[in-house]
Amino acid sequence: MTKIREFMTGWFDPKMPPMVAWSERRKEGLMGSAKGKRYVPGFRPFDMLTEPNQALLIFENSDQRIGVESVVGPRERFVRNIDFDELLFQFAGVCEIETEFGEYAMKAGEIMLIPAGIAHRSAGTADCLRVFARLHEPVIHMHDDAAYASHVEYEVVRKGGPTWKVPAGSTPRKQGKVIETMICWRDTPEYYSTAERDYEHLVGATSTERDARKSGIKKIRAFDYFTEITGRRGPGPKIVESPNFVVEVYNTDGEQFAFHRALRSEEFGLQFRGTATNMSEFDGALPMAPGDLALVPLGIAHSVITGKEFLRVVMYSRIPWDVKIDATKHAFKSSFDVRTKVIESAGWWASAAE
Numbered sequence: 001m002t003k004i005r006e007f008m009t010g011w012f013d014p015k016m017p018p019m020v021a022w023s024e025r026r027k028e029g030l031m032g033s034a035k036g037k038r039y040v041p042g043f044r045p046f047d048m049l050t051e052p053n054q055a056l057l058i059f060e061n062s063d064q065r066i067g068v069e070s071v072v073g074p075r076e077r078f079v080r081n082i083d084f085d086e087l088l089f090q091f092a093g094v095c096e097i098e099t100e101f102g103e104y105a106m107k108a109g110e111i112m113l114i115p116a117g118i119a120h121r122s123a124g125t126a127d128c129l130r131v132f133a134r135l136h137e138p139v140i141h142m143h144d145d146a147a148y149a150s151h152v153e154y155e156v157v158r159k160g161g162p163t164w165k166v167p168a169g170s171t172p173r174k175q176g177k178v179i180e181t182m183i184c185w186r187d188t189p190e191y192y193s194t195a196e197r198d199y200e201h202l203v204g205a206t207s208t209e210r211d212a213r214k215s216g217i218k219k220i221r222a223f224d225y226f227t228e229i230t231g232r233r234g235p236g237p238k239i240v241e242s243p244n245f246v247v248e249v250y251n252t253d254g255e256q257f258a259f260h261r262a263l264r265s266e267e268f269g270l271q272f273r274g275t276a277t278n279m280s281e282f283d284g285a286l287p288m289a290p291g292d293l294a295l296v297p298l299g300i301a302h303s304v305i306t307g308k309e310f311l312r313v314v315m316y317s318r319i320p321w322d323v324k325i326d327a328t329k330h331a332f333k334s335s336f337d338v339r340t341k342v343i344e345s346a347g348w349w350a351s352a353a354e
Helices: 348-354
Strands: 005-009 021-026 057-062 064-070 078-079 083-094 093-099 102-104 110-114 119-124 129-135 152-160 177-183 193-198 218-219 238-242 244-250 259-262 265-273 276-280 284-288 293-296 301-308 309-318 333-342
Touching: 083 093, 083 152, 083 265, 093 110, 110 238, 110 244, 129 244, 265 333
Parallel strands: 005 259, 078 177
Antiparallel strands: 005 021, 057 064, 064 129, 078 119, 083 110, 083 129, 093 102, 093 119, 110 218, 152 333, 177 193, 238 244, 244 309, 259 301, 265 293, 265 309, 276 284, 276 301
């Protein structure tokens, strides 16, 4: 029998210890030992999108709405989220985003924060796939360029998926009158407001300062903050934080040092690169490949064994989520080949072979 350790944590509160208790366990007694209605099997969220320019809500609570979407070609309208932030994680393809702070390009592995109240519009390539997280409580921390430890770019190639194409001749209107949709957190579509705007006085017309140009958009390379191998001593970098929501990234190599039981947070991991085996009281041993997602409900002990090239983005919520999809229903059976271009390496890479 294999002896392992388990640690328990509360929420991300600097006034509280990061680990509130340690236990000695038997691995065989943990893996696959639990069952219950809160169990959700691992699934492939991007394979649940059945058409281009579809947004699919996956998890929801009073503070967050999290899902996936395809952006194929230009969106016709601008959107202004009145009282909630929007966080975008680019999984595949490229997306051009016009905002009141200017124009930005999103590539695979990047995260962008669009603050509440800022109008924006997206135009994606045929393979554009991304995760969205809409947050009623605003983001209070997000890493910036100063903390980068490396510079790596990624190209994600989908195989076995749909053959969506950007419609010929579809170009976004970049002058004259454009339409904007305004959305409040509590709105259902029949309550959305619309407005006609002048394009020239919308894109790039806004600053966070009165007398100087300063953008409120934050865009970062999610996987360029590692200073060591995660999972050997502790968690990955906490790159985004709001009062009830946190994003971390992981580059774990091998087996995590212990099982983790969260007492104040649910989490899900989206596999970005490499393969892994998730171990938990619900799943037993769950294989994970790029594009796979696994939910860990509140209080369920879990750990991971990874292969080389492992990268994962993990999102945590202080408020348990309602699951809005049937995790057994997929429209496609895709695989994703993640190609890596190293521009500037990080010091921790040498320790990956130790």
